[in-house]
Amino acid sequence: MIAMVSSTFQPSPYRPPVRARAYIGSKCNMNAARSTRLGDIVRRVSLCALFIAALPIRAAAQQDVATFFGGAATALAAHEMGHVITDVAFGVSPGLEKVSFAGIPFFAITHDPVTPTREFTISSAGFWVQHATDEVLLSRMPNLRDRHAPFLKGMFAFNVLASVGYSFAAFARVGPIERDTRGMAASANVREPIIGALILAPALFDGWRYFDPRAPLPRWGSRASKIAGVLLVIRASRQ
Numbered sequence: 302m303i304a305m306v307s308s309t310f311q312p313s314p315y316r317p318p319v320r321a322r323a324y325i326g327s328k329c330n331m332n333a334a335r336s337t338r339l340g341d342i343v344r345r346v347s348l349c350a351l352f353i354a355a356l357p358i359r360a361a362a363q364q365d366v367a368t369f370f371g372g373a374a375t376a377l378a379a380h381e382m383g384h385v386i387t388d389v390a391f392g393v394s395p396g397l398e399k400v401s402f403a404g405i406p407f408f409a410i411t412h413d414p415v416t417p418t419r420e421f422t423i424s425s426a427g428f429w430v431q432h433a434t435d436e437v438l439l440s441r442m443p444n445l446r447d448r449h450a451p452f453l454k455g456m457f458a459f460n461v462l463a464s465v466g467y468s469f470a471a472f473a474r475v476g477p478i479e480r481d482t483r484g485m486a487a488s489a490n491v492r493e494p495i496i497g498a499l500i501l502a503p504a505l506f507d508g509w510r511y512f513d514p515r516a517p518l519p520r521w522g523s524r525a526s527k528i529a530g531v532l533l534v535i536r537a538s539r540q
């Protein structure tokens with residue numbers, strides 16, 4: 302029941318290229334906003350939880366489901382912390398701002414205008430956390446799929462599915478102006494669908510690794526695409 306966005310945008314003191322200038326800024330986000338909306342979401346989540354609790358499944362299975370979603374929530378928090386940590390590392394004070402997408406309210410973690418290099422880093426930080434987390438998981442536990450590890454599987458599922466969702470939003474160029482992919486595209490002065498491809502590739506490769514841990518192609522394809530995404534910061538530094 303949690304949706305997400307992220308990234309930033311506010312007028313910036315430096316002069317990016319015209320195409321990028323329209324959206325340079327800074328923020329990141331997630332979570333409910335207006336109290337009435339929040340109340341609706343809480344009620345719906347509660348009903349879902351009650352429904353799940355009422356299902357005639359074993360208590361252990363119910364606990365696994367709860368642990369799985371706990372892992373997903375932890376991965377979400379880790380994504381957001383990536384933005385906050387880079388904000389603080391650059392000496393920028395993070396703030397909160399209300400945003401919405403498709404009628405779903407969120408809080409955006411915002412910051413003051415920064416250079417393209419810093420903007421790209423802050424906007425990318427959430428994905429870098431996701432990519433690093435999945436890399437550690439799949440490198441240390443290639444057989445994750447066969448293990449009884451609902452918490453870790455919840456983290457992995459969130460990371461893959463969030464990346465897929467973000468990438469399709471980038472392809473379609475839809476979503477809140479504060480979304481991460483838009484901040485990355487603007488600061489590096491590349492088209493947003495290219496950012497979408499760089500976000501989607503590691504997710505697809507890691508999903509492949511999960512089901513076929515011995516295949517070398519997805520393992521190295523994933524690592525190469527993650528590195529390529531990070532190296533785009535060099536392009537941002539030249540804007």
Ligand SMILES: [Zn+2]
Pocket residue numbers: 306307308329330380381384427428481
């Ligand atoms: Zn984000």
